[in-house]
Amino acid sequence: MREFSLPALYEVPADGNLTDLIRRNAARYPDLAVIARKDPADNSRWLDLTATEFLAEVRAAAKGLIAAGVAPGDRVALMSRTRYEWTLLDFAIWSAGAVTVPVYETSSPEQIAWILGDSGAVGVLVESGGHAASVRGVRDRLPELREVWTIDDGAVAALGKAGEAAGITDADVDERSATAHADSPATLVYTSGTTGRPKGCVLTHRSFFAECGNVVERLKPLFRPGEDSVLLFLPAAHVFGRMVALAAVMAPIRLGHVPDVRTLTDELASFRPSIVLGVPRVFEKVYNSARAKAEAEGKGKIFDKAVAVATAYSEALDAPGGPSLGLRLKHKVFDRLVYGKLRAVLGGRATHAISGGAALGARLGHFYRGIGFTVLEGYGLTESCAATAFNPWDRQKIGTVGQPLPGSVVRIADDGEVLLHGDHLFAGYWNNESATAEALTQGWFHTGDLGTLDEDGYLAITGRKKEILVTAGGKNVAPAVIEDRIRAHALVAECMVVGDGRPYVSALITLDEEFLPRWAAEHGKAELNRTDLLADPELQAAVQHAVDDGNAAVSRAESVRRFRVLPAQFTEESGHITPSLKLKRNVVAKDFAHEIEALYS
Template identity: 40%
Template structure:
């Protein structure tokens, strides 16, 4: 490795144990604490105490034993985020079986592929639609036996089956599950091709769970910590955060409806949140649009400038100018406090991951009073490898490695990790395992750098690296993230490999575009095709592109862009379930536009 840094462990971690032990220890440590909270039918928050949830998991596990689930058997869950998902996951893994998550948005063909690759024996579907999807491919899945529907009382049914299984029988199975045993096979959403099954062990999860709470004690260990989790539990980031909450002093709130997320923030009152950058961008844009274009709009615009300037000085370590401090205090009362109230009034920190965080958004929220602690992780590492600390965080970096994690920068600039959290390998793909994990080092495919204090910066993707016809190397991530801070932009894909200049394809968000147009006093658009031709919308995209270009050299700047009249969705193959653009699919789909319009006469 060209560079290498290990963050030392503050205390040894015994990771030769199973993930159920984390829940067991919480039930013993704080038995009456509210552990898992969820919305009831009436909209009120209901809760399980730590002991109640532990006992619920055991009851489900007994039912799985009664139905013949053995160690190593695969059990799938296809559902939105809800307490039953969490309970099933813990129950499956507690008896040595493997949880195989499937996104609700996966197609029937993808379900069949995943079920066959992992030999799924039992499945839990949320509703009729998910059950019908499974049943449509049952004939292609010879290992599949029982399918239960959560909305139709699957949990009660399984518990009833388990009434004849003793608690002693459960613990006999649970105690036999060691840290080296597989806990789950997680299929990546795959921005480039067919999903790969990643094998994660109990010990890997246990290690990074305790490393996480030791690395972030302010977030995890203070009394009365609360997290509202609304990311899909098929994503390993969300699943990890469940275990993080169990290991700390955190009450876990579960919500799956992004349409009600602001109301959920207000009623649940989290102390910290985690989300992908797009969520923070939408909140920023919503605040801007709510302010409008009159005097409120001018106040918000000035408050934004002050927040970013205040944050930049704070990050530099220089003395805060008196006038800037005074302006900041004024806008705190006029603007910032109302933005903070959107999150329920008790949020102290937010963790951002899953995609590059635009530094201007990070500086804005930091100035408002909510540090966005950018982190980094992969499915292959049970989620987090890095996160910014609550004190001494550096905007523009993904922070320090968690305790016990070693980060390396290879000769070609690739970001690599070595840690007990690294996956066992890729299911049924030994050749991929050999390529990606070399001498214990996981090769991430990302390009990065490491400073003297151990803070890591991601500079791009190896596969996404654009080399222009003039030989200039361009990483598109920062440009794309910046353009996507515009309220009208849903996706931005930067082009230019072996081309004479950098260009971009931009897809709009119709609902957000109309909200923005209304705030400008302009006419709303009927569809994306009309919006793509609208000169006011074009001017806003052009403004966002120009702002992005200020971050890079002229050779790296976007010289030309086209707004396409299409929505990028998982159904049309343009994005993954985690909303990452499928660059190759988008490039191929718009090949004619790229060749005959964007680069016409420039070949």
């Protein structure tokens, strides 16, 4: 057993709640732009709100919730894409003394019914008429639900008018805000449910104070009030996106929201954040798109050379003496030719990114640091209020998920499982004592992940206990290692390794819908229909190349011997991935049982 901890850098308030932050900001930084929203008259423009203006808008919405009968401790659900109103209404719910229950905007009626019913939500704020219709379709199963407000139909303005008509004052809101204490639930975040029904993680105000306070302090050069900014495009309903939004408010730095990732490049260019956050797939697609563009322009060899130099430069930063003079000169040339253009795609101003949700991998880590855009990889779960470990800005160790959150402890159990302890942890699962008792033992949370700690306390995640495959030959295989390497290929969208109880390891692979047509055009196969294209020997050879690259990272017994390219994508809508882009392995295995059997026939 091994463990590592770092002293806390932030003193968690003995009492109080997250609404204290917005009142503090208005008092200390009344004229500071703390949040930006899109101009309704011109979607290309951002309109800044000062700390004073944001507090006023939160109070106005909170008055409407109080007028509607929302009481202290009540649960109010919030179902929307990532937009300004998400953060506004989150704080408004807390200001009414209530508890926010996030619902992914892509959720099915069945998922909506479960989350609203299990949480006992008395009201739900939805984004669109379609969401409202989904709620109406299951309302007969929700006896405690009294109110449904629709953001696109003017819910925020309507709440303000209702509060004003009821004569509720700012003092009334502040009095109601004070009913929540540090250990009161702030939110019930339902796990994505890779298996079984989602469980509601109870995260307290103390959890977020411990999490965000220590993140901001440890990454202080990236969270400078009046200078730095972050653009949130991950789901605000996910704990990672939520944590970053609250960290921005805590710092405070300017916060913007993007509801549609398809417009991300344009939004990055107009907002120009100093910090970018994302999941590895985002950074992978930026890399693959840039490489494909260079290939199309006949500059593929130059791009590949630039990648090699960037990677070598980054690796040399960790070596005694650093990069050689010759390497520095090459790096300077490629910075003008290639790297500067790549940084421009990411907004042109950002020097750092925060990545979570899955493994980034050393290859991408070195590439991005080498172009002057350092991606700080971290690790966390809903139960740990997002990041429980992350790479510090000044002592990054690529290939790891960093050191423990200051003020917390990471322990590696005798069987290799990662255990966590600290104020940032969840209080338990809502109305589920048996699941809570199973996950929390004497204050230690059992993550279900396997990992190692090095001598400096840097954590590396090696797999999931429940995902370890044991082949017929008795070989233990951790899927994540080889899956991440195969997924790194531009053609590959997803990869799921199979082989539990089988004679060898195989894989189900889906192809990237964006890159596939480009590959077909470049190889003279644009006229092929999809079925013929997927069966094309040259395409199969390209996928085999990706598999070979993955196999290079593991032993022969762990290597993929056969693969099957699937015609369909693993999507959230198909039920094969969670909103945080994790594979639902049991669902994939069930839906593609025939294809798996064929790999062993």
